Amino acid sequence: MTPAKASDVTYEVLDFDQLDGWADDDHAAALEVFLKTCRDMDDVDWRALCRFAEANPDAREFFELFFRPVLINDGKEALFTGYFEPELDGDRYRSVRYRYPVYKMPNEALESNPWLTRREILETGVMEGRGLEIAWVDDPVELFFLQIQGSGRIRLPDGERLRVGYRGSNGHPYRSIGVELVRRGIYDAHQVSAEVIKNWVRRNPEAGRELLYHNESYVFFREVSKVPSDEGPLGAMNRSVTAMRSIAVDPVYVKLGAPVWIEKDGKKPMRRLMIAQDTGSAIKGAQRADVFFGTGDAAGQAAGRLRDPGRMVVLMPIQRAYALLPESAL
Structure with missing residues (x-):
C-alpha cells in the first residue's frame, strides 16, 4: 500500500471535549508510558514537553x-x-523435536533489498551451516506467526526464557x-483470526506450507534477553512497549512517541490514550493502529480477535x- 499524496491528506484540529470518553481515561497511566520514550524523540518541541x-x-492537565x-x-x-508477544517452545540446539530455526540476519539481506523470498530462504539451503541460528523451535506455524508479531519468547527445556526481537527482513x-x-x-472475512489460520494450516500441511509461502516477507531476529522479564518487548523506538497503552502506527503519518487517542468501536469499544511506540509491515495509513495486548496465549487470543473500525486522533504540540492547517482554516 502506497502512502496517500500529501495533497490528499487532511488535518482537523479538535477540542478535547470532542474526544469520546476523554475525561474517563487514566491519563496518569498514559503519561507514564509517554515518559518511557519521549526522551528519545529527536525534536526540540517534543523534548521540551x-x-x-x-x-x-497533573496528567490530564499536561495533555490538555x-x-x-x-x-x-x-x-x-x-x-x-x-498484536502480542508470543511464547514458543524451543532449544538452543537442534533435535528431533526442535528443528525449525529462528535466524539471525545474514549480511546478504542487509546489503540487498529485496533479498530472497520466503520460499527461497527455506528451500535452497542458503542459510544452512553458517551459524545463523539463534534457537530452534518445534512448530513452523508458530514460528511464522512469531515473524508476524516481530518479537517473542522461547521457552527452553531448562526453564529459561530466550527473548528475541526484530532485526530486519528480506x-x-x-x-x-x-x-x-x-x-x-475458504473463509469469509469475519471468520478469519490467527487461530483459524493456524488450525487450517495444520489440517492441510501441504497446502498450508504453500499458503505460508504466499507471504514472501521473511523476518530475521536478534537476541534481546537483557530486557527485564517483567517488561514488554522492544518496539520500534528500542524501548519496551506496554500492554494496552502502546500501539504500532504508520510513521509516515504519526510521529513515533506521540500520544494517540483511540476510539475503537466494535463488540468491545475502547476509549483510551495510547502512545505510538512501534511500527509494523502491515500497519499502513493515517487511521491504522495495532494495539499491543501483552505476552502469552491469552494476549494472543485477544489480539487475534481484534479487527474493528473507529477513529484515532493524534495529540500534537500546539504550534x-x-x-498543519491550511491558511484558510486559521
Whole structure:
C-alpha cells in the first residue's frame, strides 16, 4: 500500500471535549508510558514537553495544556488490530523435536533489498551451516506467526526464557495469508483470526506450507534477553512497549512517541490514550493502529480477535498542530 499524496491528506484540529470518553481515561497511566520514550524523540518541541512531563504534572492537565488533538485523514477507513508477544517452545540446539530455526540476519539481506523470498530462504539451503541460528523451535506455524508479531519468547527445556526481537527482513512486502484465504473462498472475512489460520494450516500441511509461502516477507531476529522479564518487548523506538497503552502506527503519518487517542468501536469499544511506540509491515495509513495486548496465549487470543473500525486522533504540540492547517482554516 502506497502512502496517500500529501495533497490528499487532511488535518482537523479538535477540542478535547470532542474526544469520546476523554475525561474517563487514566491519563496518569498514559503519561507514564509517554515518559518511557519521549526522551528519545529527536525534536526540540517534543523534548521540551518531555521535560515538563518529568516534573510530575497533573496528567490530564499536561495533555490538555500542551497538546491539541489532530484528526489525520488519508481517505482510508480506520482499522484497529492487535498484536502480542508470543511464547514458543524451543532449544538452543537442534533435535528431533526442535528443528525449525529462528535466524539471525545474514549480511546478504542487509546489503540487498529485496533479498530472497520466503520460499527461497527455506528451500535452497542458503542459510544452512553458517551459524545463523539463534534457537530452534518445534512448530513452523508458530514460528511464522512469531515473524508476524516481530518479537517473542522461547521457552527452553531448562526453564529459561530466550527473548528475541526484530532485526530486519528480506525486503519483500508483507502479504496477508488471512486475506488470501478469504480470496480463495475458504473463509469469509469475519471468520478469519490467527487461530483459524493456524488450525487450517495444520489440517492441510501441504497446502498450508504453500499458503505460508504466499507471504514472501521473511523476518530475521536478534537476541534481546537483557530486557527485564517483567517488561514488554522492544518496539520500534528500542524501548519496551506496554500492554494496552502502546500501539504500532504508520510513521509516515504519526510521529513515533506521540500520544494517540483511540476510539475503537466494535463488540468491545475502547476509549483510551495510547502512545505510538512501534511500527509494523502491515500497519499502513493515517487511521491504522495495532494495539499491543501483552505476552502469552491469552494476549494472543485477544489480539487475534481484534479487527474493528473507529477513529484515532493524534495529540500534537500546539504550534505543530495549527501549522498543519491550511491558511484558510486559521
